[in-house]
Amino acid sequence: MAIIKPLNPSHQLQLLRALSVRKEFSLDEKQYFYLLLKGYEGEKRWREYLNGFPSEIPILFDLTLKSNHTIFQVDALMVHQHHITLFEIKNFSGNFTIKDGHWYHSNKEIKNPLIQIERNQTLIRQFVDQHHLQLTFDYLLVFVNPEFMLYDSKPRKNLILPPQIPNLIRNLSQMRHTPTTHHTKIIQTLLTHQTESPLFVIPKYTYQELAKGLFCNKCRNKMERKANRVICPTCKSQCSLENALLDLIHDFSILFPALKVTNQVIFNWCNGIISKSTIRRVLLNNYSLKGSGRGIYYERK
Structure with a gap:
């Protein structure tokens, strides 16, 4: 097709x-x-x-x-x-x-x-x-x-x-x-002639109240890091560290579209499970670097 x-x-x-x-x-x-x-x-x-x-x-x-x-x-x-x-x-x-x-x-x-x-x-x-x-x-x-x-x-x-x-x-x-x-x-x-879907009602939420960390795409429970992979202790599914991190960043951008994606922000969002050096590498491989100095942030390519 x-x-x-x-x-x-x-x-x-x-x-x-x-x-x-x-x-x-x-x-x-x-x-x-x-x-x-x-x-x-x-x-x-x-x-x-x-x-x-x-x-x-x-x-x-x-x-x-x-x-x-x-x-x-x-x-x-x-x-x-x-x-x-x-x-x-x-x-x-x-x-x-x-x-x-x-x-x-x-x-x-x-x-x-x-x-x-x-x-x-x-x-x-x-x-x-x-x-x-x-x-x-x-x-x-x-x-x-x-x-x-x-x-x-x-x-x-x-x-x-x-x-x-x-x-x-x-x-x-x-x-x-x-x-x-x-x-x-x-x-x-x-x-x-595609048009925007009607506005929808979503639950109210704030950054502070949301759970931080990596979550399983299948059973939606928290995942654990094992070397360069993340594993769900509940359903035993696993994926690469990079794919898990990309899913995490995607969720952050969906939930907080007005906030910029930075190394520190994603480090906090994953609850420190993934190192800043790994986060930086994944961002550089998949996102465009914007700004300079302390104002550096990333946008999806």
Whole structure:
């Protein structure tokens, strides 16, 4: 496949992930973070399904667009010859039921995801007309988690269940695509009209209250240094000292974008686990040196 816009975790998810290991979340904050994380894991699963696609088929992930002053998001989009296919990815797990148009999980009513699809269909149609794009489209709701079960006898053309995914992939991969200037216009229009996601509420925090040190990317517990590697005593995962330090610096920059990255700042942020000489070496290898004297700081290359 030709990935025109790659899949990356949202800024919101990166911030909450960096914060979650350093501060105790409330129950609501934990649930919201879990929903974001599970959604992203579902989108990654969908990307893996698409790995075998022909290289000439353009695919864009994680689009944020605006139509008639309304912001909407598209998890993934595929450009065919005279048609585009949009995907809303759901990573639901467990047993779900539809009764009289209402969705239920564990005997509790949930938001109907098909309503979101209908809303986005209207918005993407307006977007296409507004920018004079000559094309048709369909919008599919794809459930990627194999542990998802939907009890409903009524077939729906735009709803794809886990067992139907292999057949969908085969059909989509066989659709012809010969690049033209029209395709270039479609892709450029989508990319140049990306907009900022709506402002989101994040837990309040200060530098002083956050836990310092190195944290495991898998289980999120504190890691320990062993020679030139860091090891998680809980799940036994490990990585190089440099990769652990780069993750640490990334989290700091996400949490405190207004603060400059300096040797001393990162030394304090890792709680002194990594020496200043090692921090300096990693920064020089991966960041650009700015300023002079005591005003030296680093920016990502």
